[in-house]
Amino acid sequence: MPDIAETPSRSARSQADTVIHVENVSKFFQTPSQENLGALLNIDLEIRHGEFVTIVGPSGCGKSTLLKLIAGFSPVSGGRILFQGDEVRGLNTRVGYVPQESKLFPWLTVEENVGFGLSPKKYSRADRERQVSYFIKLAGLSGFEKYYPAQLSGGMGKRASIIRALAYEPAVILMDEPFGPLDAQTRMVLQDELLKIWEQKRQTIVFVTHDLVEAVALADRVVVMTHRPGKIKDVININMARPRNIFEIHRQDGFDDAYGRLWNIFRHELNIGRPSEQDS
Numbered sequence: 616m617p618d619i620a621e622t623p624s625r626s627a628r629s630q631a632d633t634v635i636h637v638e639n640v641s642k643f644f645q646t647p648s649q650e651n652l653g654a655l656l657n658i659d660l661e662i663r664h665g666e667f668v669t670i671v672g673p674s675g676c677g678k679s680t681l682l683k684l685i686a687g688f689s690p691v692s693g694g695r696i697l698f699q700g701d702e703v704r705g706l707n708t709r710v711g712y713v714p715q716e717s718k719l720f721p722w723l724t725v726e727e728n729v730g731f732g733l734s735p736k737k738y739s740r741a742d743r744e745r746q747v748s749y750f751i752k753l754a755g756l757s758g759f760e761k762y763y764p765a766q767l768s769g770g771m772g773k774r775a776s777i778i779r780a781l782a783y784e785p786a787v788i789l790m791d792e793p794f795g796p797l798d799a800q801t802r803m804v805l806q807d808e809l810l811k812i813w814e815q816k817r818q819t820i821v822f823v824t825h826d827l828v829e830a831v832a833l834a835d836r837v838v839v840m841t842h843r844p845g846k847i848k849d850v851i852n853i854n855m856a857r858p859r860n861i862f863e864i865h866r867q868d869g870f871d872d873a874y875g876r877l878w879n880i881f882r883h884e885l886n887i888g889r890p891s892e893q894d895s
């Protein structure tokens with residue numbers, strides 16, 4: 616698979632395959648202490664239909680900001696974002712979005728939250744119930760269908776917010792550290808399930824994570840961002856076979872090599888601002 620940074624003469628086929636095109640995008644925020652705080656600078660990124668792309672970078676480098684711009688929550692300061700060929704100018708309702716902070720609707724139960732996006736036009740009542748109960752079981756929330764978010768643990772709320780985005784099966788899902796606060800076992804189970812769902816449905820997934828193992832284990836490509844203002848430092852192709860065994864990912868051919876390449880790039884970013892600790 617070719618890299619994100621392509622020549623201007625890329626083929627028409629590649630253009631048609633592109634679902635998200637971030638073109639020279641910058642984002643500045645007005646803050647009390649600093650006018651025009653630069654969060655993102657000149658980001659160029661193309662994501663193709665059916666790709667699983669992970670994004671890693673130091674805390675505060677603009678990863679969440681980038682997802683929010685793609686989702687249309689706030690406008691870009693420079694450049695533009697094309698989504699399936701159309702410029703994103705307001706809320707992009709064609710994407711599913713799992714925010715970094717899980718935000719369930721507090722006045723709806725778990726099952727009502729999960730079924731929220733399943734429109735009666737597309738789903739019969741029976742299909743809706745089947746879909747909701749499938750995902751609730753998947754996330755280990757059986758028995759908690761009638762609970763309200765305030766009655767759940769943090770991890771349970773997180774799981775419910777993940778399956779709410781998956782349940783209505785959008786073609787593109789943006790996930791912002793969805794498994795971050797979960798315990799290691801639940802995390803692996805959900806990573807495994809996410810890959811299984813993705814292998815069946817081949818949605819396009821853009822997935823932000825702090826966890827480099829997770830970034831490699833899930834992705835076709837890993838985007839590495841620099842310290843703020845975030846730029847794209849590198850993009851690594853992950854040439855590991857699929858389907859992948861999340862539970863034994865360290866043993867899979869190609870894992871060590873991919874992880875080594877990623878770490879080599881990433882560790883230099885961690886050292887920025889701490890010159891005394893810089894190594895070779």
Ligand SMILES: Nc1ncnc2c1ncn2[C@@H]1O[C@H](COP(=O)(O)OP(=O)(O)OP(=O)(O)O)[C@@H](O)[C@H]1O
Nearest residue numbers: 644645646654673674675676677678679680681843
């Ligand atoms: N609404 C906002 N107003 C002002 N500044 C903001 C706003 N949102 C983000 N920022 C700033 O933009 C920068 C990037 O923030 P962002 O949340 O995108 O980082 P991140 O890479 O997702 O970090 P983390 O890994 O900690 O989640 C930060 O310096 C943050 O303070």
Ligand SMILES: [Mg+2]
Nearest residue numbers: 678679680715
């Ligand atoms: Mg973030």
